[in-house]
Amino acid sequence: xxxxxxxxxxxxxxxxxxxxxxxxxxxxxxxxxxxxxxxxxxxxxxxxxxxxxxxxxxxxxxxxxxxxxxxxxxxxxxxxxxxxxxxxxxxxxxxxxxxxxxxxxxxxxxxxxxxxxxxxxxxxxxxxxxxxxxxxxxxxxxxxxxxxxxxxxxxxxxxxxxxxxxxxxxxxxxxxxxxxxxxxxxxxxxxxxxxxxxxxxxxxxxxxxxxxxxxxxxxxxxxxxxxxxxxxxxxxxxxxxxxxxxxxxxxxxxxxxxxxxxxxxxxxxxxxxxxxxxxxxxxxxxxxxxxxxxxxxxxxxxxxxxxxxxxxxxxxxxxxxxxxxxxxxxxxxxxxxxxxxxxxxxxxxxxxxxxxxxxxxxxxxxxxxxxxxxxxxxxxxxxxxxxxxxxxxxxxxxxxxxxxxxxxxxxxxxxxxxxxxxxxxxxxxxxxxxxxxxxxxxxxxxxxxxxxxxxxxxxxxxxxxxxxxxxxxxxxxxxxxxxxxxxxxxxxxxxxxxx
Amino acid sequence: xxxxxxxxxxxxxxxxxxxxxxxxxxxxxxxxxxxxxxxxxxxxxxxxxxxxxxxxxxxxxxxxxxxxxxxxxxxxxxxxxxxxxxxxxxxxxxxxxxxxxxxxxxxxxxxxxxxxx
Numbered sequence: 001x002x003x004x005x006x007x008x009x010x011x012x013x014x015x016x017x018x019x020x021x022x023x024x025x026x027x028x029x030x031x032x033x034x035x036x037x038x039x040x041x042x043x044x045x046x047x048x049x050x051x052x053x054x055x056x057x058x059x060x061x062x063x064x065x066x067x068x069x070x071x072x073x074x075x076x077x078x079x080x081x082x083x084x085x086x087x088x089x090x091x092x093x094x095x096x097x098x099x100x101x102x103x104x105x106x107x108x109x110x111x112x113x114x115x116x117x118x119x120x121x122x123x124x125x126x127x128x129x130x131x132x133x134x135x136x137x138x139x140x141x142x143x144x145x146x147x148x149x150x151x152x153x154x155x156x157x158x159x160x161x162x163x164x165x166x167x168x169x170x171x172x173x174x175x176x177x178x179x180x181x182x183x184x185x186x187x188x189x190x191x192x193x194x195x196x197x198x199x200x201x202x203x204x205x206x207x208x209x210x211x212x213x214x215x216x217x218x219x220x221x222x223x224x225x226x227x228x229x230x231x232x233x234x235x236x237x238x239x240x241x242x243x244x245x246x247x248x249x250x251x252x253x254x255x256x257x258x259x260x261x262x263x264x265x266x267x268x269x270x271x272x273x274x275x276x277x278x279x280x281x282x283x284x285x286x287x288x289x290x291x292x293x294x295x296x297x298x299x300x301x302x303x304x305x306x307x308x309x310x311x312x313x314x315x316x317x318x319x320x321x322x323x324x325x326x327x328x329x330x331x332x333x334x335x336x337x338x339x340x341x342x343x344x345x346x347x348x349x350x351x352x353x354x355x356x357x358x359x360x361x362x363x364x365x366x367x368x369x370x371x372x373x374x375x376x377x378x379x380x381x382x383x384x385x386x387x388x389x390x391x392x393x394x395x396x397x398x399x400x401x402x403x404x405x406x407x408x409x410x411x412x413x414x415x416x417x418x419x420x421x422x423x424x425x426x427x428x429x430x431x432x433x434x435x436x437x438x439x440x441x442x443x444x445x446x447x448x449x450x451x452x453x454x455x456x457x458x459x460x461x462x463x464x465x466x467x468x469x470x471x472x473x474x475x476x477x478x479x480x481x482x483x484x485x486x487x488x489x490x491x492x493x494x495x496x497x498x499x
Numbered sequence: 500x501x502x503x504x505x506x507x508x509x510x511x512x513x514x515x516x517x518x519x520x521x522x523x524x525x526x527x528x529x530x531x532x533x534x535x536x537x538x539x540x541x542x543x544x545x546x547x548x549x550x551x552x553x554x555x556x557x558x559x560x561x562x563x564x565x566x567x568x569x570x571x572x573x574x575x576x577x578x579x580x581x582x583x584x585x586x587x588x589x590x591x592x593x594x595x596x597x598x599x600x601x602x603x604x605x606x607x608x609x610x611x612x613x614x615x616x
Contacts, residue, residue: 131575138582145589149596157597158609161524164593168531168586169519175538175579182572183545 003051003058006075006126008044009083012037013090013119017112027106031098034111038091041118045080045087052080053479057486057496059128067128067497068189074128074497078327078483082125082255085331088465089247089338090118092458096342097240099447099454100349105150105238113150117143117244124252128497130178130264131188133256137174137220141167144249147241148233159233166219166229174216180209181264191497193264194490203268210265214274217260221253223312224281227305231289234304235297235354239345242297246304247338254311254330262487267318275316280410282309287417294356296429297344299421300337303380306414307333310395313407317398323484325394328476332379332387332469339376339462346373346455347429352441360434365442369456370430372463377426379466381419387469390477504544511537522606524594531590535583539576546572 016037023029052058052075062071075083094114101110120139127133144167149160182188184205185196197206215226222230230250234242261271286306293299311333314326346369348354350362363370375386382388392415399408434440444452469476486493511533518530546569554567601608 131578135578135582138586142585142589145586145593149593152596154600157593157600160593161597161606161609164590165519165527165531168590169534172531172534172538175535176541178575179538179542179545182542182575186569188571188575 002060004060006048006058006060006073009041009048009087010119010122010126012041012044013115013122017115017119020112020115021109024109025107027103030106030111034094034115035091035098037115038087038094041087042091045084048075049080049084052077057493059497068187068192071132072128072189072497073126074493075126076486076493077479078258078486079125081331081479081483082251082334083122085334086118086121086125086248089334089462092338092342092462093240093243095454095458095461096243096345099451100240100345101238108150110147110150113143113146114244117147121248121252125255128190129188130181130190130193134171134174134178137171137252140249140252141171144245147244148237151238153236156236159236162229163233170216170219173212173219177209177212177216180205180212184209189497190259190263191494194494195498197264198266206265207268207270210261210271213260213265214271217253217257218278221250221257221308221312222305223278223308224285227282227285230305231298231301234301235295239297239341239348243338243341243345246300246341247334250304250308251330251334254308257312258315258326258487261315263490263493272316272318275312276404276407279309279313279316280407282306282312283410283414287413290421291417296347296354296356296359296425297341299425300340300344303340303418303421304337306418307337309410310391310414313399313411314395317402317404317407319398319402320484320488321394321401322398323487324477324480325391325398327480327483328394329391331476331480332391332466335462335465335469336376336380336388339459339466340380342459342462343373343376346444346459349455350442350444351434352443356428357435358440359429360432361437363430372456372460375463375467376459377422379470381422382415385470385473387466387473389470390473500548501544504540504548508537508541508544511540523604524597524606525604527606528587528590528594532583532587535579539579542572542575542579
């Protein structure tokens, strides 16, 4: 069905950013605009989701050019679910940024760039054209470069060099893959590609293109062995920025992999084996990285890598149950990872550092806030009935069905070590008595209560969503079930776009 | 013509990857730029190079009957060039700032020790 309202969320972010550029250095106006724009985006994205959920896949032809000639935007259930999650995470981060980002950074355009970044993410989820996906990826990385370097501290710049170089390299590989696909099929529309690529006799050429996509998206989503840029850069920017990156940027790579390897590239045993092996190794490297970290933000960076492996494994197994697990995990992970970095920000506000040596006694000082954080940590670990529990059941089941024992072991180890680092985090940061209590810099208590609300509300909001996902899991499974069906059988997607 | 382009793409990719593997930041930047150009020419090559037949439909016909030059790759390359121009400009400024901090061109010096392992 043709519907031109698909782009509403993208446009809201765009206009919010432009309006904020008009109010350059008027940070109060920018803050109000940011929260308003994000709230509006949440409303419109939920409207889009409910339209797609109750109706059918929506399509928009840019400038009225019929597919496959023009650029199309497609909102199927997968895209619209991710748009809702992105907008929700965006709202939480924009609330947190109002207080969590220092004044000089706000003065030099933090908010406009942040909204350009969210715009890029929503666009990438909604596009139905592979070259357009590349353009959205570039929008995302150029905005993330600015966010990463804004402030210009030495460690930040050093992290940015690695981040910049590897992300540009990944984009080049992605573009090479597009070039090969265009050479093979002569089209860029994803649905049209899906039709034409199945007419090609030579599977090796397609696998050659697939490897380039794997390199490109693999670097973006930080899978083994392409993840090195992530732990060496994610701990450097302010927490709100790290939350955007950790919660959303790696997930757009996972989304692109799900899209390209189900819709466009026909499933082959060769790619599935590679992906499954890489997924298991991603989980294991994440574990090796996180067990000895004493800085919670570095710890969380490795947690991201570890859990990316879960989702890629879900894709690699290529069965209904595995997709169900992978997609439910993706839904859960966007919310939880965003929240984790916000929590890390709040903790460094309370103790002046994110290192275990300076943390401690948080439970004694802030019992109520600790309770909210406990919900976040519990859903990260996957304590039933919270959100992390359900996808793991499906993943365990799917990997046993497929006799994928390496991945199965990696899953168990991954879950176990996630639990162990969270226990360590809890005892070090919340229960332990801080070493030098008189030396602690508590920037949180001195804040006026109005500002405290802005730091706690987003964490509470996202924790509430995690709780909702866990308690309302029937609905989430129903959504994930329909998404998996759409991914496994893309004929309805192709028909809707090409009719 | 195709063969020349194929060789050129090979050279650009090879030199690009070689430069990226060096430790110097400037060479990293040059390597990224060369790789990007290699990709652009690859798109150009894979779009079937045809000389002297524009994709214009004649007056009395409805569709293109002859072999025609595909205009899409040129649009793609133009977009990719503009994007890589922006990224390269940013990268130059970033590397300049890093150089001002570190006083070194060596990528191995980018490891200010953190407080922990």
